[in-house]
Amino acid sequence: MAPRKSKTSRPAPPSRTLVLDNGAHTLKAGYVTAGDDDGTNSDETPTLVPNCIARDADRRVYVGHELDQCKDFSEIAFRRPVEKGFVVSWEAQKEIWDRQFFDSGAPQGPCDPSDTRLVLAEHSNALPVLQANCDQMVFEEYGFASYCRANGPALNAYHDVQAVFRTPRDPATVAQRPAEVLLLIDTGYSHTTVTPLLKGRPLHSAVRRLDVGGKLLTNYLARLISLRHYDMRNEPHIVNEMKEQACYVSLDFSSDLERAWKGTRGERRPEYLAGSGGIAKEYVLPDFHTRSKGIVRDFDPEQAGRARKLAKLGESTEDVLTLRNERFTVPEILFHPSDIGLRQSGIANLVWESLLAVPTGLWPALLANVCVVGGNALFEGFVQRLQQEIVRLVPDDCIVRVARPADPVAATWAGGARFARQPESVVAGCCVTKAEYEEYGAGWVARRFAMGDGDT
Amino acid sequence: MNNFGVIEVAGAKITNAPGWAYVPDTGPPGHHHHHQQAGKNGQNRKRAARSTAGGPNLSYADLSARQEAKVRKELEALDRDNPRDVSIPIPAKPKGSGGGGGRDAAAKHTPNVRKILQSQKTFANHLGDWLALKEGGAGSTPANATPAIGGVSSSRSAAAAAAVALSGRKGSTQHKKSDTPSRGGAASSFTKPPSKQEDVEMTDAPDAAGEHAGACSGSTILSPYKGPLPAPHPRDDDPLLVSRVPLMPTDEELKALLAAPPLTYLEARAGWGAEDSKYPVRVFCEVCGYWGRVKCIKCGTRVCALDCLDTHREECVTRYGL
Numbered sequence: 116m117a118p119r120k121s122k123t124s125r126p127a128p129p130s131r132t133l134v135l136d137n138g139a140h141t142l143k144a145g146y147v148t149a150g151d152d153d154g155t156n157s158d159e160t161p162t163l164v165p166n167c168i169a170r171d172a173d174r175r176v177y178v179g180h181e182l183d184q185c186k187d188f189s190e191i192a193f194r195r196p197v198e199k200g201f202v203v204s205w206e207a208q209k210e211i212w213d214r215q216f217f218d219s220g221a222p223q224g225p226c227d228p229s230d231t232r233l234v235l236a237e238h239s240n241a242l243p244v245l246q247a248n249c250d251q252m253v254f255e256e257y258g259f260a261s262y263c264r265a266n267g268p269a270l271n272a273y274h275d276v277q278a279v280f281r282t283p284r285d286p287a288t289v290a291q292r293p294a295e296v297l298l299l300i301d302t303g304y305s306h307t308t309v310t311p312l313l314k315g316r317p318l319h320s321a322v323r324r325l326d327v328g329g330k331l332l333t334n335y336l337a338r339l340i341s342l343r344h345y346d347m348r349n350e351p352h353i354v355n356e357m358k359e360q361a362c363y364v365s366l367d368f369s370s371d372l373e374r375a376w377k378g379t380r381g382e383r384r385p386e387y388l389a390g391s392g393g394i395a396k397e398y399v400l401p402d403f404h405t406r407s408k409g410i411v412r413d414f415d416p417e418q419a420g421r422a423r424k425l426a427k428l429g430e431s432t433e434d435v436l437t438l439r440n441e442r443f444t445v446p447e448i449l450f451h452p453s454d455i456g457l458r459q460s461g462i463a464n465l466v467w468e469s470l471l472a473v474p475t476g477l478w479p480a481l482l483a484n485v486c487v488v489g490g491n492a493l494f495e496g497f498v499q500r501l502q503q504e505i506v507r508l509v510p511d512d513c514i515v516r517v518a519r520p521a522d523p524v525a526a527t528w529a530g531g532a533r534f535a536r537q538p539e540s541v542v543a544g545c546c547v548t549k550a551e552y553e554e555y556g557a558g559w560v561a562r563r564f565a566m567g568d569g570d571t
Numbered sequence: 572m573n574n575f576g577v578i579e580v581a582g583a584k585i586t587n588a589p590g591w592a593y594v595p596d597t598g599p600p601g602h603h604h605h606h607q608q609a610g611k612n613g614q615n616r617k618r619a620a621r622s623t624a625g626g627p628n629l630s631y632a633d634l635s636a637r638q639e640a641k642v643r644k645e646l647e648a649l650d651r652d653n654p655r656d657v658s659i660p661i662p663a664k665p666k667g668s669g670g671g672g673g674r675d676a677a678a679k680h681t682p683n684v685r686k687i688l689q690s691q692k693t694f695a696n697h698l699g700d701w702l703a704l705k706e707g708g709a710g711s712t713p714a715n716a717t718p719a720i721g722g723v724s725s726s727r728s729a730a731a732a733a734a735v736a737l738s739g740r741k742g743s744t745q746h747k748k749s750d751t752p753s754r755g756g757a758a759s760s761f762t763k764p765p766s767k768q769e770d771v772e773m774t775d776a777p778d779a780a781g782e783h784a785g786a787c788s789g790s791t792i793l794s795p796y797k798g799p800l801p802a803p804h805p806r807d808d809d810p811l812l813v814s815r816v817p818l819m820p821t822d823e824e825l826k827a828l829l830a831a832p833p834l835t836y837l838e839a840r841a842g843w844g845a846e847d848s849k850y851p852v853r854v855f856c857e858v859c860g861y862w863g864r865v866k867c868i869k870c871g872t873r874v875c876a877l878d879c880l881d882t883h884r885e886e887c888v889t890r891y892g893l
Contacts, residue, residue, distance in 0.1 A: 168659050176662040194659040195652050198694035205687045210661050218664070240839040242701050248687045255681045295793060308839075313829060314792065320831040324839045334649040339860065348654040376861045379876045440860040453852045455649070456642035458843045465841050473828065474820035508846070512814055557683075565833065 128543060129260040132232040132535040133216070134161070136267065136528040137208075139197035140304035140329060140490070142166040142179070143528035144215065146223070146231075147535045161528040162223070164215055168194040168207055179211040180222060187403040188352040199326075200238040200305040201245045205252055217257070232546060233259040234531050236267035238301075239310060239322045243561065250560050254552045263546040264564045265534065268299040268308065271488055271526055272315035273533035279486060280518045292533060296480040298469075300462065300501075301527070302491035304329040307449065307462060309469040311481050321472035323465050327452050329490050333358050335455065336445045344436040353401060353409065357438075358445065360411045361396055364496040365443035366503065375440040390414040394442060400434040446494045450504060463504035470509070482509055485517040488526035492519045638871055698836065705835075792825045858882050 136143040145161035162180075169177045172190040185191070196208035216226045233253060237246070246264070253262050275290035276297055293315025301308050307325040311318045337354040340347045347354050365371040374391045378384040386392065395414035401407055414437060425431040448454055450461040460468060466485070470478055485505065487498060502517040509515060520526045535542060547560050648654075680688065692700075806812055820828070854863035856875035863873025865880055870887050874880045 168661070170657070170659050176659060178662060192653050192655075192657040192659065194657070201694065203692065203694050203697065205690070206661060209688065240834055240836045242697050242836055244697055244701060248690075251683045252687060256684045313825065316829050318828050318831070319833040320828065322834060322839050323841050325841045330652070331649045334651065337654075338645075338649070342858070351653070372861060376875075377859060377878070380878065444855070444860055451853065453843075453847070454855065455646065457646060460841045460844055460847050464844060464846045467846060468841060468844055474824055475817040476819040478817065512816075 128539050129230050129232040131230075132234055132542075133226060133259075134234045134236075134528055134531040134535050136161070136236040136525075136531060137197060137202060138166060138303060139195060139200055140166060141524065142211070142215070143525050145528065145532065146226075147532045159529075159532070160522070161525050161532075162215075163525070164211070166195065166197060166208075166211060168196075168210065170194075179215050181214070186407065188350075188401070189403060190349050191352050193351065197305070200303070201241050202249060203245065205248060209252070209256070212257075228257045228259045229549075231259055232261040232263070232535070232542075233257075234263045234265055234535050236270055236527050236531055237264050238267055238306075239308060239317060239319070240324065246564070247557050247561055250552070250557055250564075254549055254560075258549060261543070261546045261548045262552075263542070265531065265545065266310075266317050267527045267531075268301050268310035268488075269293075269312055269315055269317050270530035270534055271299050271301075271486060271520075272297050272312050273530045273537075274486075274520060274526065276484060276486060279520050280484065280516050292537070294484070296477065296484055298466070298481040298485045300466070300485065300487045300492075301489045302328065302449065302462070302487065303489040307465070307489070307491070309462075309465050311469060311473055311477070313477075318473055321469045323469045325449075325452065325459055325462060325465050327449055327457065327459075329355075329358075332362075332445050332448060332491070335448060336362070336441060339441050339445070340436065343441075345434070356401075356409055357398055359493070360409065361398055361438050362442050362445050362494060364446045364450075364494045364500045366496055366500055368443065368447060371443055372440055388416055390416060391439060395437055395439050396442065397435050398438055400436065402434070406433075446491070446497070449491060449497075450500065461504075462501060463508055466505055467508045478509070479513050482513045482515045485515065487517060487519045488523045490524050492523035635871075701836075792822055792829075793819070 130148070132147045134145055134147055142164045143161040144164065145159065164180045165182045166179065167182070168179075169182055169185065170192050171177070171185055171187055173187075175185075177185050194204075194207055196202055196204040196206075196211065198204075202208050215221060216223075217228070219225050235249070235253070237249070249264065250262075253259050272293035274294070275292075276294040277284060277288075277290065294312070295314060297312040299310045299312055301310070305328045307327055309321075309323045311321050333351060333355045336358050337347050337351065340354065340357075371394060374386060375394045376384065377387045387395075390413070393413070397412050397414050397419070399406070399410040399412065401409050419435075419437065422431060422433075422435060444454070448457075450463065452459045452461055470481065473481070482505065485501075487501065491497065498517050498519050502515055505517065506515045520529075522529070547563055552560050854873045855861065856863045856879050857872050858874055858879035861875040861879075863875060865874050865876065866872070867874065867880065867883055867887060870891060872883055872887070874883050
């Protein structure tokens with residue numbers, strides 16, 4: 116056995132870092148070089164890759180980024196390696212990673228793992244088996260020189276958080292990284308989590324998860340549309356686009372619902388016919404010949420009447436459906452999961468449950484720094500509604516500030532990139548090298564991350 | 572008769588005997604008691620007739636069970652990636668792009684990797700395995716594949732209690748901590764006893780981590796506020812206007828909080844709290860999405876008004892008969 120290296124003669128750090136936020140829907144990846152100055156590359160964005168293997172109606176298969184070549188998304192089926200936020204099917208994940216990073220045809224050139232550090236964001240509360248699988252794949256299959264399985268929410272503390280909140284401050288102030296106190300809400304494709312962070316370290320006993328994410332919302336919208344308009348259950352892609360373009364979070368749910376109501380008896384309420392004060396929208400479905408993306412447009416009663424006549428004659432060139440209360444009842448599930456029979460607290464109560472697990476002294480600081488990341492944060496009105504609901508729950512004395520970074524989807528990645536650019540001594544302290552993995556084994560690595568990932 | 576030790580207690584068959592009968596109890600657990608009561612009162616024949624007839628003459632218990640099952644089925648459907656079962660095999664690599672980074676041949680996988688790649692388990696399978704392991708092997712030492720995180724089977728409340736209410740033990744643990752400042756901040760006072768002997772290895776960990784953690788946590792975890800204070804006001808001392816600021820947690824409390832082990836997957840799941848049960852569950856029209864004010868007598872589905880009830884009736888009749 117080779118003599119153990121003393122701590123002074125550690126091998127030189129890898130020349131660059133692959134920061135990877137392996138989301139269930141989209142994989143966010145990009146290379147970071149350690150020496151980069153913080154200021155120059157602040158606007159850099161990751162590559163967004165669909166984390167799926169897709170098969171279209173012609174049975175052609177697309178892996179990861181190849182989905183861009185797909186022209187016809189009707190009846191497309193997806194195989195996703197990530198389930199509930201965690202990589203489960205490594206067979207599929209390996210194929211996507213290979214084509215994205217390692218093959219000679221990779222978009223950004225092949226990556227040499229032996230000279231690369233991997234910072235991989237993972238969700239809290241993972242199953243130990245899946246974590247062990249992940250570690251083994253990283254070291255045994257790919258052979259990364261150095262590897263950090265970091266807590267995804269915690270990486271967000273490396274943003275300039277006070278800039279996100281637009282805190283008035285001296286412009287010369289250097290952002291504190293990691294942020295001292297942060298209450299991070301990550302609402303992604305698989306689920307929504309609340310994580311209080313102290314100095315960039317998660318308070319594990321207060322992490323809470325709601326099993327509602329983008330996927331559930333898309334499926335729910337597909338069900339509603341299938342009940343009321345066309346059968347869209349086999350069109351997850353189209354419905355997902357519709358959700359992203361047309362849905363919003365209502366700031367006054369019951370009054371919006373009243374306005375979108377058609378009326379009791381045969382005759383329709385005038386407000387309903389006039390478009391319910393802007394709630395009703397028309398969605399023009401893509402036909403993948405002349406139109407590859409759906410279009411949202413305002414509901415125009417006269418045009419709607421004409422279109423209906425044309426459709427009856429079979430002369431209509433477009434498939435239109437009118438979205439009414441679907442637009443806000445779908446994202447509403449994030450706030451009231453019980454609306455679909457899911458016996459779980461909504462986001463605001465999730466925050467409350469999480470707060471109950473931390474000392475009261477931390478509440479004012481946490482509530483003044485609530486940051487929302489993840490794709491669902493893009494819903495119009497989401498941040499305002501969340502603020503509204505949290506204010507209703509917490510003591511009056513607490514100031515509640517809810518904000519989202521400019522790009523909530525890539526926020527975790529960007530935080531990870533910031534983390535990777537920290538001084539080498541800090542980053543290396545959170546990483547495990549290949550030599551260490553080979554010497555101490557997978558169990559040691561897992562324990563190391565379970566305890567040491569607080570260091571991030 | 573050799574029945575292999577299996578004794579039939581009650582069959583699914585309904586025996587019509589005068590006075591009483593065994594009937595299969597199909598209701599949800601909550602209604603069990605109610606069934607027994609009914610049996611004692613001698614309404615069994617009606618009940619037997621009802622349950623054999625099925626369909627339209629459903630009792631209340633059957634109705635709610637059916638609705639529960641429906642909700643469960645719908646939630647499962649909402650959780651799927653595809654509406655139907657599809658199996659998309661891994662496509663063959665396009666020519667000329669195979670094998671950068673020296674991992675070209677599939678035969679070079681290590682046994683671990685091969686096992687992982689061939690695994691067809693879903694998340695639900697893994698979760699089930701893990702639960703079984705936790706229940707079965709709670710006392711035994713965790714295997715290689717299930718490191719300390721699995722072994723630390725702390726319940727949510729225990730972890731929270733340990734983190735928040737840190738009382739008697741802090742003197743000794745704190746002392747130990749100050750003796751070994753390079754142990755790493757997270758690996759401080761609240762490591763569980765079972766993993767302790769394994770933790771000895773942790774001292775072998777590279778010192779970079781320990782030094783960094785020590786420097787970062789320091790004497791106070793949170794730095795005091797140094798910014799400008801608001802201008803004083805003449806009535807600052809007025810007891811009616813004074814604002815009450817909760818006490819900041821002590822360093823020991825914060826350290827315990829930071830050192831608390833991660834919750835398990837199920838523990839972190841949000842529950843149905845007291846805050847939620849304050850308000851009644853909202854119900855919606857299943858046809859148009861408006862408030863569900865009216866209930867279909869036959870199947871219990873909520874609808875909003877007569878229009879939607881008519882729409883629903885059509886479906887209800889095709890599904891359950893008249």
